[in-house]
Structure formats: structure tokens, C-alpha cells
Amino acid sequence: MAEKNSSTTPVLSWSSLNYDVKTKQGSRRILHNICGNVYNGELVAIMGSSGAGKTTLLNVLSGRVQGGRLFGDIKFNGAKRNPHDFKRMLAFVEQDDMMYPQLTVRETLAASARLRLPDSKYTKADKLERVDTVLRQLRLSHVKDTFIGGYGARGVSGGERKRVSIGVELVTDPSILVLDEPSSGLDSSSAEMVVALTKQMTRERNLCTLMTIHQPSAEMVAQFDKLILLSQGKLIYMGPMSEALPYFASLGFPSTHSNPANFFIDLTTIDFSSDKAMQESEQHVQALADSFAKFRDGGGRLPASHSSELPASIATAQSNSNIAVSSYSGSEIHNDITQEEADLVLLEPPPVNSWLNEFSILLQRDWTLVRRKTSVLAGLAATSITTIIFLGFVFFQLKHDQASVQNRIGALFMFSLLCSYPIIFPVITMIMMGRGMLMRERSAGMYRMTAFFFAKTLSFYPLAIIPYTFAYIGVYFIAHLQYSAAKFFIGLANTYVLLFTAIGFAFGIAMIVSRIEVALIIAPVTMSNLILFAGNLSNSRAVTPVLRWIKYLCMYYYAYSAAMQNEFSGLEFTCDDDSSACYRTGEAVIEAYNLNAQAIWLCIVLNLCLGIGNYIIAYGLTRWLAKPRYLWI
Numbered sequence: 001m002a003e004k005n006s007s008t009t010p011v012l013s014w015s016s017l018n019y020d021v022k023t024k025q026g027s028r029r030i031l032h033n034i035c036g037n038v039y040n041g042e043l044v045a046i047m048g049s050s051g052a053g054k055t056t057l058l059n060v061l062s063g064r065v066q067g068g069r070l071f072g073d074i075k076f077n078g079a080k081r082n083p084h085d086f087k088r089m090l091a092f093v094e095q096d097d098m099m100y101p102q103l104t105v106r107e108t109l110a111a112s113a114r115l116r117l118p119d120s121k122y123t124k125a126d127k128l129e130r131v132d133t134v135l136r137q138l139r140l141s142h143v144k145d146t147f148i149g150g151y152g153a154r155g156v157s158g159g160e161r162k163r164v165s166i167g168v169e170l171v172t173d174p175s176i177l178v179l180d181e182p183s184s185g186l187d188s189s190s191a192e193m194v195v196a197l198t199k200q201m202t203r204e205r206n207l208c209t210l211m212t213i214h215q216p217s218a219e220m221v222a223q224f225d226k227l228i229l230l231s232q233g234k235l236i237y238m239g240p241m242s243e244a245l246p247y248f249a250s251l252g253f254p255s256t257h258s259n260p261a262n263f264f265i266d267l268t269t270i271d272f273s274s275d276k277a278m279q280e281s282e283q284h285v286q287a288l289a290d291s292f293a294k295f296r297d298g299g300g301r302l303p304a305s306h307s308s309e310l311p312a313s314i315a316t317a318q319s320n321s322n323i324a325v326s327s328y329s330g331s332e333i334h335n336d337i338t339q340e341e342a343d344l345v346l347l348e349p350p351p352v353n354s355w356l357n358e359f360s361i362l363l364q365r366d367w368t369l370v371r372r373k374t375s376v377l378a379g380l381a382a383t384s385i386t387t388i389i390f391l392g393f394v395f396f397q398l399k400h401d402q403a404s405v406q407n408r409i410g411a412l413f414m415f416s417l418l419c420s421y422p423i424i425f426p427v428i429t430m431i432m433m434g435r436g437m438l439m440r441e442r443s444a445g446m447y448r449m450t451a452f453f454f455a456k457t458l459s460f461y462p463l464a465i466i467p468y469t470f471a472y473i474g475v476y477f478i479a480h481l482q483y484s485a486a487k488f489f490i491g492l493a494n495t496y497v498l499l500f501t502a503i504g505f506a507f508g509i510a511m512i513v514s515r516i517e518v519a520l521i522i523a524p525v526t527m528s529n530l531i532l533f534a535g536n537l538s539n540s541r542a543v544t545p546v547l548r549w550i551k552y553l554c555m556y557y558y559a560y561s562a563a564m565q566n567e568f569s570g571l572e573f574t575c576d577d578d579s580s581a582c583y584r585t586g587e588a589v590i591e592a593y594n595l596n597a598q599a600i601w602l603c604i605v606l607n608l609c610l611g612i613g614n615y616i617i618a619y620g621l622t623r624w625l626a627k628p629r630y631l632w633i
């Protein structure tokens, strides 16, 4: 593992960075020959107007850029980056604070610490102590038991939320901290606090910190040690923040603003008001970029008259930066990588803890998330009660006449449907709402995919099993299905297997489709079409031969077939005097519906296999979706 280095070697340095993307008009260069470096203890601002390339540069440096073509050279502690080591040492705070709304601030940080800090070095108590330290450092102790909130649920404030996002990363031992627009959406005092705390952490932990920032206040600008100024993907300035104004003054652009940030933006913004204005401002930006390249090639030092006094604490690092700038000026392009090649690069850092440990932490977290979805719990409890009331009392105390045949068929069919619809939709929604988190956590290599998958699916089972066990018992006794211990438990097992398969189906849908609203269209349409093959609405003997095989992929077919055989076998019915069509035995009913092609046990086993198939597909899709596919140089 890479160790933190002496201050003479930059922690991160980059040269000749170029990044192209494909557009409809052809290839477009987003970053042009960018170079730079950052040392331990430095807080670096990446500034520029909208579309300047700030986020792209940050992503390139963090190894998070997707698609396109990337070339140049990036070094970590003076050597070629090893993806695994680098990812472990990098803390990336995304612009969108993606966190689970139902967890408290402390639970959020604790899950991160427990998953990311190795058990070989830290006990559980050490990890939780680290969490409390970070809570104190980020001034979050007073809200540690407050829910994160979001999606309409009340929670912490915007500034606190941002600090929690930073805390999630800082509970580990990173050497590089990267923040994408940490001040966006915050009021000025919250934004200043975030920057001030980030600076404090940078100093205390000797981190090197890079952040993109849009329009900081003058107070915030003063916090930064170094500035990277971009315009149209070109480097306009890279060096000590304190020397930026003297540098531009030396080019004949003295600042006319009280806030240097406004000056930097005004100086580099492209004027889109007319073609002429745009052309002129593009030429101006090109001239600034050329001037900086020349300045850099000349050694990156200002004439003495323009240099400002630097604080002693950062003077060494800043003079090192100047040297490093010049040393990159003639650097060659070392690497060139495209998306196709990037897919071959395994960017998943090796796990730090055992599978079982990851699984138990994730299960604990997922179960907390499910448990706190009170609206879903209430909905499923209501489903259970209404199922008992409607199925139990519509088909109340079934007798053995011909009407009871139809009623039993209806009760069993409805119960099969009610076992899937109310559970599939909340499961789809919960999985899809957590997809962003999955991507973020997988990018950071927080856990193994299998641990995530098993924990997530297992956390849904109590949600399904508890209400449906009550519903089954209620309907069984109130409707008076065939009383026999064996039949009772076979029916219950059949219900559990249907729930298992239905949750696997929901997981698959949640991973195939990228938008919740589309998933919520596709799922009911698929389910409704599958119901056609269940053996109730159509007789499988009479289904068009080309579509007949679909029943073998239908969870309702197996569940309904097993339920019908279980209930009807051994029953005898009376015939009405005037009835021409009469079922005298349960076996005759099963035969008429053609639901005895497989024995009960085989139906249950086949449904279980179908469920396992659903999970295998869902797992494959989840793995594929969450696979980090980043360009890496």
C-alpha cells in the first residue's frame, strides 16, 4: 500500500491530460493538455465557469470518468497509480449527497466505518470511536441521532447533510479528499463552514484535498492554498491561490473585483451573447491558456515585484508546486485509453473484511431500512387484514356443494395473486431507490457484490413472510379450506416459495429497468400476462401451442397448480339436482383444469428453481450494472 510521502513529492500529479468524448458532431475535446499537482496538507480549488471542465477533471483525477478517450499521465506519490491502492486512499464526496434517508447520522457513518476499516487493525469499538471523533470534528454531534431524511421525510439541514457526506468518507484513512461542488445548494454561511471544516481536516490529517467550487465568497477563496482555473477545458492558471491575482496582473489583467472568484470567472467566461462576442472571448481564453503554458514552461515563477508574501506554513509546498509545474511542461503522453480497454481494467479494490462480516453489517443496515419503511409495513399489514376479511368472508366456511367448487378455485387463485402484487411493487421501489447508493459504495469498493445481494434479498423476507403468514392462517380457517395438518403446512410452504420467487422477480425488474416509473409499468404488465398462463383464466391444454411453454416460466402456474391439488385432492362434492355438469370429486376438478401435470412437491420445487433462476438473473444484472467501468491511466 502506498505510504504518505514527504512534501517534496506531490501526492497526486498529472500531466498532458487530454480527454475526448464522442458527440453527434464528432469527437470533442473536453480537457486540453492539463497538468498540475497537489501536496499533503493542501486545499486546492478547481474553478471556472459552467462547462469549463471542472467536474471532468475531478473525475479523471479520481479515476471515475466513463466513456470517451483519455490520455496523459497521472502519478500517485510519484509512481504510476495502482487502482486498488489508489481507490483505498481516495475519498470522493459526490455533489449529490446520496445517503439512506431512514438512517441516522451516526448510523450512516458507522456503516461506512464498519465496512471500510479493516477488522485486522480496528475493533468494533475503535471504529465507533472513530465515528464519534469525526462527528465532533465536523460539528455533527448534536444531530448524531437525527435521520438523514429526504424524499419528503424531515431530516438534517443541507449543510449538515453535506458534512455527513464528507464524514462518510473521512471515517476511513484517505490521503486524498475530493469534493465535487460541496457548496452547491447551500446558503453562504453553511458553504463557508463546509470549506472551513474541510480546510481544518486537510491540515489536521495532512490530506491533499481537491474541490470544484462555483462562486465562492472572498472568505472562502482565502481558505484555499492552490487554484486550478479552467476555461473551455483549458488550463488558465495552476498555482498558489495567493499568486493568482499577481499573475493575472502581470499579464495586464488587474483585478477589479473585491472577490477574486468573481474576477477569475469574469476573466474566463465565454460570452455567448453573439457569434462575434463568442469568438472574441474564445480567442481571449486561448490567449490566457497560451500565456499560462508559456509561464509554466518558463519555470512558473512570477517576477519578484508581483510575488506576494506566502504564509510560512504553506510556503514550502507552494514553492514545490511551482517546481513541479515546470517539470511537467515538456512531458510526453504516456498512456492512451479508451472505454473498450477500460472495461478490462479491474478497478475493484480487494475486500478489507471477511464476507461474513460484510454480510452481517449490510444485513443489519438493510433490515433497519426495511423496518423503518413504516408506510410499507403499514400497507402490508393492511393488505394482510383486507385479504383475511375479503377472501375469508366472501368464501366463508366453504361447504361441499358445487358452488364451493367455484369458490375454492376463486379463493386459491386470488390468494396467489395477492401474494405477489403487494410485495413486488414496494420491493422494486426500495431496490431502485438504493441503486445510486449501490453505485457509490461499489465505486469505493466498500463490499463484495454477493454480500450486498444476499443481505438485500434476505432483508425483504420478513416483510413478506410475516403479513402473509397471518393472511394465510386467517383465510385458511375462516374460509374453511380442507382441514389437515399436512395440507395446512404444504399450503404455507407453497405460499412462502411463491413469495421467494416473487421477490426474485422484483429484484430482476429493478435491475433491468433504469427508471422507477418504467419499472412500475413493466412489472404489472408482465405479471398480468403471466397470470394468463396460471391455469385459471385459460386451460393450459387449450392455449396456443406456440405460447404453451410460457407456463413453465410462470410462478403463478406452479403456485396455483400446487394449491389446487393440495386443496381439492381427497374432497367429495354433492351435486345439485338440476345440475347437468357436476364435479363429484376434487380430483375431477383438478383434471378439468388440467392442473395435475406435475405433482405438488414438483410444483413447489420447480417454483423454487424458477425463483433461484430469478435471483441468478437479478444478481448478474446487479453485478453488471454496478461494475465500475472507469477509464484509468
Ligand SMILES: Nc1ncnc2c1ncn2[C@@H]1O[C@H](COP(=O)(O)OP(=O)(O)OP(=O)(O)O)[C@@H](O)[C@H]1O
Residues within 6 Å of the ligand: 021, 022, 023, 030, 048, 049, 050, 051, 052, 053, 054, 055, 056, 057, 067, 068, 214
Ligand atoms: N460524456 C460527455 N459527452 C459530451 N459532452 C460532455 C461529456 N462530459 C462532459 N461534457 C461537456 O464537457 C464540458 C465540461 O463539463 P463539466 O461537467 O466538466 O463542466 P463543469 O465545469 O463541471 O460545469 P458545471 O460547473 O456547470 O458543473 C461541458 O460542456 C459538458 O457538456
